[in-house]
Amino acid sequence: MACSLMACLVFSGSTQSQSRDLSLQDLSSFQNPSKSWQVAANVGASLSEENKFTTSAGGGILVNQPTRKNKGQDLLTNFEHGDLDLELDYMMAKGSNSGIYLQGRYELQLADNWGTTERTAASNGGVYERWDESRPEGQKGYQGYAPRQNAGRAPGLWQHLKISFQAPRFDASGNKIENARLLLVELNGVTIQEDVELFGPTRGAISNDEKATGPLRLQGDHGAVAFRNIQVSHYSKPRPELKGLTYRVFKGKFEKEPKYDSLPPEAEGPQGPSNLLTSTLDNDAKQFLLRYTGTLVVKEPGEYTFNLNTPAGAGLIRVNKQEILPMKTWNGRGTAVLPAGEVPFELLYSKTMDWGTPALGLKIAGPGVREFLISEEILSENIDPILVDVKERPILRSFIDLPGNHRVTHAVSVGSPSQLHYTYDLDNGTIVQLWRGGFLDATPMWHERGDGSSKAIGSLQYFGKPTTTLARLASDQTAWIKDTTGTAFRPKGYQLDQNSEPTFLYHIYGTSVKDAIRIIENGKGLRRELSVQNPAAGLVARLVEGAKIEEIGKGLYLVDDRAYYVRVDDAAGAKPMVRTVAGRQELVVPVQSKLAYSILF
CATH class of the missing domain: 2.60.120.260 (Galactose-binding domain-like)
Structure with missing residues (x-):
């Protein structure tokens, strides 16, 4: 979707700044780090154990892992900042909680909220509340802001955060004349905060006074968190x-x-x-x-x-x-x-x-x-967006445009109240995208004459150019087919169960396939079960392809620099294999009568 005026101004490509990448080869960028902080070459989290990271020696990643012995403390940068753009990747351990304090005073919450749909000021991406002990019980916290969407991901996955902050303004006598603002916050490509006025420091600030500058502060006393690729852009010079x-x-x-x-x-x-x-x-x-x-x-x-x-x-x-x-x-x-x-x-x-x-x-x-x-504001055409509520229309047929100028012409987008949704390509019998957050923006399809397309609203994960999930391979190094030519592929529509969740039907290589996709409880991912009748000889399923696929546990795989997990739940005795073809990796499984796997996101 087109960016708003605020977003266009803040994250415009023409913006110039005094930028720096924080060195994470050691802890020299920070003041008096406690023993819970370290640098590492790699980090991973468990989906089952709370507040636990595994690390490998080296540098490039900042890791906080408090323990009973080494209680965590907040980490402050050596520099102070005023107006700032901050861009980084972060990873949460299961059940963990942390935060980023701009100028050490205004907290943007980081939290593992995987499997929850509730959004509050304490949620991942929320602006934490201010606090006043003199107020009545239940009203001590105030002026917090929940994120617009739940765009977070599972523990152990890297999440991308962009913050554009405007510092408070003061006159020559030191009196505050303008409050601080969060101009824009994007989490995993989704706007979650925009033009939020910060009337004062949030709870836990280093000080309740406000100044033109202050250190960047990473919360370290609540749980395990990791950061990498921290880029800071300062805007401290006067405007022409x-x-x-x-x-x-x-x-x-x-x-x-x-x-x-x-x-x-x-x-x-x-x-x-x-x-x-x-x-x-x-x-x-x-x-x-x-x-x-x-x-x-x-x-x-x-x-x-x-x-x-x-x-x-x-x-x-x-x-x-x-x-x-x-x-x-x-x-x-x-x-x-x-x-x-x-x-x-x-x-x-x-x-x-x-x-x-x-x-x-x-x-x-x-x-x-x-x-x-430096001129009048040009107002773009105001079009009321036509947003699809998953409660009213959980399934929508439309065109879907994918990166690389590819249009899926027979797409079925399936929504869930758990705020996890996906798009299925009927022409290839495959999942093309998965996202968390809002469902669909149908404005391009229904506004005026429209072009027949709709757009996912939330934090997206694409699965590459669509091709069939099933294929026949002559050998382990045979390239995956590019289209359905020669497969006798025929889509047969879909059937809905009592919860309005579809099972897709098709024929390929003379084999009848039932493709049942179900959202995992609490929206933690989706489970896909392929049932085949009279499977053709040499039939193989490609579960996922990417630049890198690594097995981290029995039947559990990480894809593309910890972007999402794939878990093989039931291969009917067949052995999954990660193969490399033309510089790309693929997770493939021979298909017998049934295959079930999950994408955790």
Whole structure:
């Protein structure tokens, strides 16, 4: 789905910052680490034992594993931060609890919530409550924020987190004039918090006072947690400003820049004290050229990016007498290396399409400056999303678009109240995606004429380009088939049980197949059972393929850098095998009469 204005500004590719990757080869990035913290080369968690990690010697991963002997303590960075983007991977042990305190004061909760659907401020991705002992019982905690969705994953799996934080603002006398904000939090690719105002420190803060900067703090006294790939981007430099703006409006259609000497303006004047770029001027022409001139005050030297949006027309930007963005249609982006000081600034907006609504948007990013809007806000078309409630429609047929520009034209998406859902491809008899969170956004299918497609709302796991689950292989190194050609594949629809869960039916190689997929209790994963009648000779099932598949226990496998688990539940006596073909690994099992396995996610 398209990002919101806040998301587009915060995580735009043009954002420039003072970025650093925290070295995790040792603990030198942190203040006085307790003995519960260590660095490791690898880490894993048990699905059955609480608060337990296994580690291997080395570096690159920060691990906290408190014990009765080595009680954990919070870990603080050596640096302090104000405005910040933080991106990292983290892993929870079973039943564990931790948190990330921005400036040591505002906690984003980390927790193992696998198998739960409840969302509170104490859930994984929640903003923890503030606390006041003087309030009545049951009301001591307040101003906490639950995550929008339950996008977390199972213990022992890596989860990806992105946080964009805006520090509180203070005047020259040290009085707070603006609260801190979580501009955006994404967990496993899903927005779970957006533009959340933080009225004060949350419970457990290092201090209840607020300051412009503070250390990043990782909670270490509640349970086992691991971190890797910690990237910190600081935004501490002052923004450039426009001053002395004047404008001129020329009536007519201009597809290139005119000569101004012989062209009288329809309207002109100073922009006023706001110096805010806008297309809302004293002008009712449907086609016109708007020319702004003025001064850009640059307070930090370096490379700056200018992101211009000029709907229904084209735009041009000159900075420091350099044309950094030529006249382009609608959207354009340019960069310039600028000195500190005052430099000439010029912007053109040529509205050439008489049917469009005039609008002008300019965003600027630079060294230590998060991308910000220096113009009017361009409002996108407001379309009320058409969201499918799993309680009303647990099964939906639609097109589903997968990465790599592949469209599944006969897709069946199956939802569950446990908030775990999947999509099945009838054309190949296979699962193409699995996700946790909301069910489906059917806006692309049902808004106006629509295109027939729907989109998963939650945290997605794709399973590659669709092909059949079953195939006949001449040898262990025979490549898996790319399509159903030569298989005599025929889909036969599906049957629903008393819980409205489908069993898919098809024929392949003359074999009749029942493919029953059921959500595991509490949404911890799905269990798939293939029942075959008169199995063809050499019939093999491919359960999963990926860059890496490793067996970590009897019949239990980890796929692709701890993205999800596969558990072989019943192979009817056949032996699973991990094979490597063309640089990719596949978990395959010979099929006799029945095969059952689970995907834990």
